[in-house]
Amino acid sequence: MGSLAASLDAFSPLGYPPARRDDSVIDYYHGVRIADPYRWLEDPEATEVKEFVEKQVALTNSVLEKCEERDKLRRRITALLDHPRYDTPFKRGGNYFYFHNSGLQAQNILYVQKDLDKEVEVLMDPNKLSDDGTVALTLSSVSKDGKYLAYGLSRSGSDWVTIKVMRVEDKQPEPDTLSWVKFSSISWTKDEKGFFYCRYPAPKKGHELDAGTETNINLNHEVYYHFLGTDQSMDILCWTDPEHQKYIYGTYVTDDGKYALLYIEEGCDPSNKLYYCNLSMLPHGLEGLEWRNEMLPFDKLVDNFTARYIYVSNDHTKFTFLTNKGAPRYKLARVDLNEPELWTDVLPEDDKDVLESAYAVNNNQVLVSYLSDVKYILQIRDLETGVLLHWLPVDIGTVYGISGRREDSDVFIGFTSFLTPGIIYKCNLATEVPEMKIFQEASVPGFYCKDFEVKQVFVSSKDETRIPMFIVFKKNIELNGSHPCLLYGYGGFNISLTPSFSVTRLVLTSNLGFIFCIANIRGGGEYGEEWHKAGSLSKKQNCFDDFIAAAEFLVSNGYTNPKRLCIEGRSNGGLLVAACMNQRPDLFGCALAHVGVMDMLRFHKFTIGHAWTSDFGCSEKEEEFNWLIKYSPLHNVKRPWEQSGSPLQYPSTMLLTADHDDRVVPAHSLKLLATMQYVLCTSITNSPQTNSIIARIECKAGHGAGRPTKKMIDEAADRYGFAAKVMGLTWTD
Incomplete structure (x- = not known):
């Protein structure tokens, strides 16, 4: 397996900019000595940090200039993305x-x-x-x-x-x-x-x-x-x-x-x-609070963090909530504010499927969506009793952007899938049998869904847990292990990865021969709160085991081979990618880690990082420190050839961050970048690490939301142009 770890990276050897190591920065966590030589990279305003970033940007630009497929990717993505797109209307x-x-x-x-x-x-x-x-x-x-x-x-x-x-x-x-x-x-x-x-x-x-x-x-x-x-x-x-x-x-x-x-x-x-x-x-009225200098007099309905409660509707003092109280796959429950201790179930928890959302519509009805093996189900039920009234048929994909209110008989429902750019349905619930009629449909000139196939498989993880994975590929391909493959994952914070349309991924599939996969690993919300908890805190390693198992499945079943397997993730998914390439560098040919949480000992000290301790834990507690230090990407960069005795190396790596990311601050990626370049490349003469380790650092951009279309296109062309180069791929029309 070791010989397969080397990619076709044609940039080596790169002259990595030297980064000062301050060996005097030492922290002690519960008696354990931890060095942090790149602590200085945490100050984005420091001149030295800006100089480091400038040099890394110059290095990355010199690499990207040699990526022959990058301009073709940019042109093709731009051409296909130039089509009208609509969000669900609301009244x-x-x-x-x-x-x-x-x-x-x-x-x-x-x-x-x-x-x-x-x-x-x-x-x-x-x-x-x-x-x-x-x-x-x-x-x-x-x-x-x-x-x-x-x-x-x-x-x-x-x-x-x-x-x-x-x-x-x-x-x-x-x-x-x-x-x-x-x-x-x-x-x-x-x-x-x-x-x-x-x-x-x-x-x-x-x-x-x-x-x-x-x-x-x-x-x-x-x-x-x-x-x-x-x-x-x-x-x-x-x-x-x-x-x-x-x-x-x-x-x-x-x-x-x-x-x-x-x-x-x-x-x-989720509480x-x-x-x-x-x-x-x-x-x-509210005006009275101003001159009385008082805060709003709130009454406490729920005063603990044992469950999640989301408002659905109310009739005077009778409130209906979507909740996971005693129901890890969620249910609808009702309470009267006059009897706050007495809760009754309106729609009990399902035996298997996750109740994703609930919207009160058409006077006394509720439109609910379930997630069943990562596929959406839509139903109309009675708001008072929970009784099923109608099924609303949808294809395998994702329901999003539901809009409608109790005074409205018409509701709008957004739908997308891997092969469906976007459909907005209008449904009149006042009719005897509601019908989903297409109100608006996106069309992508030059894209033909009949050319592609989507399948869902279930992979056995290290502990035999079945992990769902979607696979998107061109029809009639031969599973001979030769295809480039992009494996994407997240696995955290109760967030589910469901089918969605991506012009960029279809360009990869159409023109570079990629197979695209999403692994629905533990830590997400695909199967409710138990699935989430199974990939958080002391069980975070399950996320990495699941993702590695998905990668091994793709190799053993002939979809790809390690040299042509690219892994990608964003934010918590960036952590996933970095941790997995630390643990199994032999398994991947390329790694794309976006805005990742890389320093698991200090993440809680920056901006909103303290909120993530609910999923990760916190290094200030000894037991939780012992979880974190085992997988923290920054603290687990090791020379794989010293562990295996063979010329094993890390995959070609691109870390992506942005100067205005005030969610996961750039220091996470910068410190990991400096560490990888030093440990694997510059601290040893004639290092076996010839695969490139670079960073794409975007200016005037943040964690991802609100990014303009051109920046999204340019970034996609850069990261996948890099992947194509290091995996030896050429363009096909």
Whole structure:
């Protein structure tokens, strides 16, 4: 197997820029000595860090210039992506709103129309706010009666958002500007006087940084109410908890406008506290809180973190929630606020399938979606009893963007799959037998789904757990082990990877002969909370075992071989890729790790990293440190030839990060990059490591959200052009 580890990397030997090692930086974790020689790379504003980044960018550019297929990839992806795309429309105050991109526009545009057969008008076009498309509309909320649009703008991919307001009727801006907003929704009160939102305290004078480049930990999230037409300094502080600085809040005004719900989260675990306030019972309204200098008087419905609760609907004091309380695959439960201890099941937990979502629609019905072996099922049920009324047939794929309210008989449902660019269905629930009619369908000129095949297999992991995996390939291929293969994974935070359409992946399949695979490893939400827990905390190694098992399946069943197996993941998936190439460098020919969490001992010290301890644990606790140190990518880079005695080496590697990633700060990737280049390449004469280890560091970009179309195309061309080069692939028309 060792001889297969070397890729066809044609860039070697690369002259890696020297990076200063500070051997004096030593930490002791529960008596264990841990060196951190590249701690200085954690300061993005330091001149030395900027110089390091500049040299790495220059090195990567010199490598990419030699990737012959890169320009072909860029041209083909650009051509196929140039087709109209629509998001699911939603209705407010008699108007319909939806996002649309004509093809290659940097950002999606928000449109409004008075009726579905009336003229469409542009409501908000973020493309006019910057020359390079790096200002994104990442948050939006239309008031209950459709009179106002409150929207959040993000710059350069940062999680920081600035909220502004516009009148829908005449498209005129209001003077409102709200800053330092992060991890927030916008929830209007029924009277349209204003809305709830969440923010962090503004930095002290002289401490402001370019929003998105700071690394300071995010503490003291706060809930505010903003009155239209007033300065942010006049906003009412509705909730904060100085004794729990790491809590994160969310607010929602119920559909009847009577209650404000407060969601309190401790981390990323699917659990929350749930408080409520009867707005109609405030003696002087929200205005009264300002002059009384009081916070909103919330009552505690759930005051622990034992389960997750998501509002579905309410009739006066009777509330229906989607919850995993005593139901790891979720259920619908009801409670009367007058009897908060008495909960009853409306729709019990299914024996096998996961209840993904529930929407109250058409007066007294609920539209529910289930995930069954990573495939979606749609049903209409009675909101009161949970009784099944109708099945809504959908193909194998992903249901997304459901929109509809209790006063609406029409609902819109978005659907996509590996071979379906996007369909929006309109369904009239008032008819005796509801029918899914195509309302809008995307079409990609030059793409023919009949040329491809999709299959789902189940792989046995190290402990014999069955792991589902989707495989997409050209029809009639011979399974002779010669094909390039792209294996993608995530495995964390209860997030499910379901089928979706990707122009880029189909270009790889069509023109470079790739087989594309998604492994639904443990840690995700594909089979509910038990599946999630089986890949988190002390059981995180299961994620890596599952992914490695999927890779071995692809090799042993003739889909590919290690030299032509490329692994890819983003964020927690970047951690997955890095950990797996540490543990099995012989199994992969190329590794693409995007914005990964690489330093598992210090991640909780930066921005919102403290919220991830619910999935990872924290090095400050001895037991959890012992979990983390075993797989932390930064701390497990080893010379594989010294372990095996053969000229084994790491796969050709590209680490991807961005200068405005304030979710997973760039230091994670930079420190791993410096460590890999030093340990594997520059610290030893005539190192067997000839496969390239480089980083693609994007400017004016963040963790991924809000990235303009051109940047997405360029990045795809770069990373897959690199993969094609190192795996010896050539273009076919």
